[in-house]
Amino acid sequence: MSKVTYIDFAGNTTELDLANGMTLMQGALMNGLDGIEGECSGSCACATCHCYVDEAYLGKLPEISENEDELLDSTVSERLPNSRLSCQIRMSDELDGIVVRLPEEQS
Numbered sequence: 055m056s057k058v059t060y061i062d063f064a065g066n067t068t069e070l071d072l073a074n075g076m077t078l079m080q081g082a083l084m085n086g087l088d089g090i091e092g093e094c095s096g097s098c099a100c101a102t103c104h105c106y107v108d109e110a111y112l113g114k115l116p117e118i119s120e121n122e123d124e125l126l127d128s129t130v131s132e133r134l135p136n137s138r139l140s141c142q143i144r145m146s147d148e149l150d151g152i153v154v155r156l157p158e159e160q161s
C-alpha cells in the first residue's frame with residue numbers, strides 16, 4: 055500500500071492508501087472521488103483523468119508516451135508542465151506520498 059493525496063479544485067483533500075499497481079485513476083473512482091471521470095477506464099483514450107502532479111514526484115513518474123502526450127493536448131482544463139493522465143500512473147513504493155491536484159473540469 056502507498057499513500058496518495060488528491061486535492062480537488064475547491065481545495066478539499068482526500069488521502070487514500072492504494073495497493074501498489076493500482077492507478078491513481080482507479081483509486082479515485084473506487085473511492086467515489088469527484089474530479090476524475092476516467093471515461094475510457096484507463097485505456098489512455100479520453101483524457102478525463104487529467105491531474106496535476108506535485109513537482110516533487112514528477113521525476114519519479116514513467117515517461118509520457120506519445121499517446122498520453124497527444125491526449126494531454128486535448129484536456130478541457132489547461133495543460134500545465136506537471137499535467138499527467140492519472141490512469142497512466144501506477145502506485146509503487148517510490149510514489150508513496152504522492153500529491154495530485156485535480157483540474158476544474160474533465161469534460
Ligand code: FES
Nearest residue numbers: 094096100101141
Ligand atoms: S481514463 Fe481515459 S485517458 Fe485516463
